[in-house]
Amino acid sequence: MLRDLFFKLNKKANDKKEEPGVSQNSESIITKCPNCKKILYSKELYKRLNVCSNCDHHLMITSTDRMEALLDEGSETPLFEGITSVNPLDFPNYESKLESDKVKTGLNEAVIVSEGLIDGAPVVIAIMDPRFRMGSMGAAVGEKLARAFNHATEKKLPVIVFTASGGARMQEGIISLMQMAKVSVAVERHHNAGLLYIAYMTHPTTGGVSASFASVGDINLAERGALIGFAGRRVIEETIKEKLPDDFQTAEFLLKHGQLDEVVDRRDMRDYLSRILSMHSEVR
Structure with a gap:
């Protein structure tokens, strides 16, 4: 469903306070910036080395x-x-x-x-x-x-x-x-x-x-x-x-x-x- 399009952290990752990031092999279509909450296209985010285009936050x-x-x-x-x-x-x-x-x-x-x-x-x-x-x-x-x-x-x-x-x-x-x-x-x-x-x-x-x-x-x-x-x-x-x-x-x-x-x-x-x-x- 729609929620599956978003990059979600599982409970274990949340417990470790890991940040989302996009790799070359990522299957996520869109990613939510943890800093400004803007929705970003994962392929474009990857091209920017996982730096948010809206707030310049550096994702993992x-x-x-x-x-x-x-x-x-x-x-x-x-x-x-x-x-x-x-x-x-x-x-x-x-x-x-x-x-x-x-x-x-x-x-x-x-x-x-x-x-x-x-x-x-x-x-x-x-x-x-x-x-x-x-x-x-x-x-x-x-x-x-x-x-x-x-x-x-x-x-x-x-x-x-x-x-x-x-x-x-x-x-x-x-x-x-x-x-x-x-x-x-x-x-x-x-x-x-x-x-x-x-x-x-x-x-x-x-x-x-x-x-x-x-x-x-x-x-x-x-x-x-x-x-x-x-x-x-x-x-x-x-x-x-x-x-x-x-x-x-x-x-x-x-x-x-x-x-x-x-x-x-x-x-x-x-x-x-x-x-x-x-x-x-x-x-x-």
């Missing part, structure tokens, strides 16, 4: 669609695709949840890594995907990211990481928390080799990811309207006993307070990154 975009939008056609070489999570702590139902997310997303893990070209400039790109375990960072995510930096260091390539994460993966306990240091060490090796790292934070970037490799880029960028922070707003307010500003923990708030270099519209991300890579190449 899949990691594979973002990678396709970034890299020169035919230049992508996927890396480390075989790395996936196990259940080191025998956490109840963890394996079934992983399998469910694999089926739902078509991904093996919450991050994809590829080597390719942006306007002819070689680069290694890692993109986290909040559809898979809310982009949480377990051992497999940490391993893929560490290998991405090590691979780039070996080949003397810049790295761009698009973060989108709820933080550490609770089902893996301390093993998950160890990934913060592990990836940060790989970032440092890459930095010591004189190579460029662009940290590009998208919605949401929180917890251990925001407190580690997401915040230590040579250039720190963020997507418009992205939620970025460590602890939740309510936790902070209850701790400091103060009301926080309405725009607290948004990309725009962080830019205003000197914690970001720029907030970039998603439709401009490829051109913006191309200019940075070009300038970096000339400096080198």
Whole structure:
């Protein structure tokens, strides 16, 4: 019926507070913007990289669609695709949840890594995907990211990481928390080799990811309207006993307070990154 034309979130997605988005394979005909409530044609929304034509709200975009939008056609070489999570702590139902997310997303893990070209400039790109375990960072995510930096260091390539994460993966306990240091060490090796790292934070970037490799880029960028922070707003307010500003923990708030270099519209991300890579190449 008519209601089936609309992009609807199921109860499970609503519980996770996930935003609707449109992928290349989406079967929805129209999508409702969660910000301004305007009804949008899904095919047109996809062409605009899931940016609302009415209010410029950035809806969720899949990691594979973002990678396709970034890299020169035919230049992508996927890396480390075989790395996936196990259940080191025998956490109840963890394996079934992983399998469910694999089926739902078509991904093996919450991050994809590829080597390719942006306007002819070689680069290694890692993109986290909040559809898979809310982009949480377990051992497999940490391993893929560490290998991405090590691979780039070996080949003397810049790295761009698009973060989108709820933080550490609770089902893996301390093993998950160890990934913060592990990836940060790989970032440092890459930095010591004189190579460029662009940290590009998208919605949401929180917890251990925001407190580690997401915040230590040579250039720190963020997507418009992205939620970025460590602890939740309510936790902070209850701790400091103060009301926080309405725009607290948004990309725009962080830019205003000197914690970001720029907030970039998603439709401009490829051109913006191309200019940075070009300038970096000339400096080198």
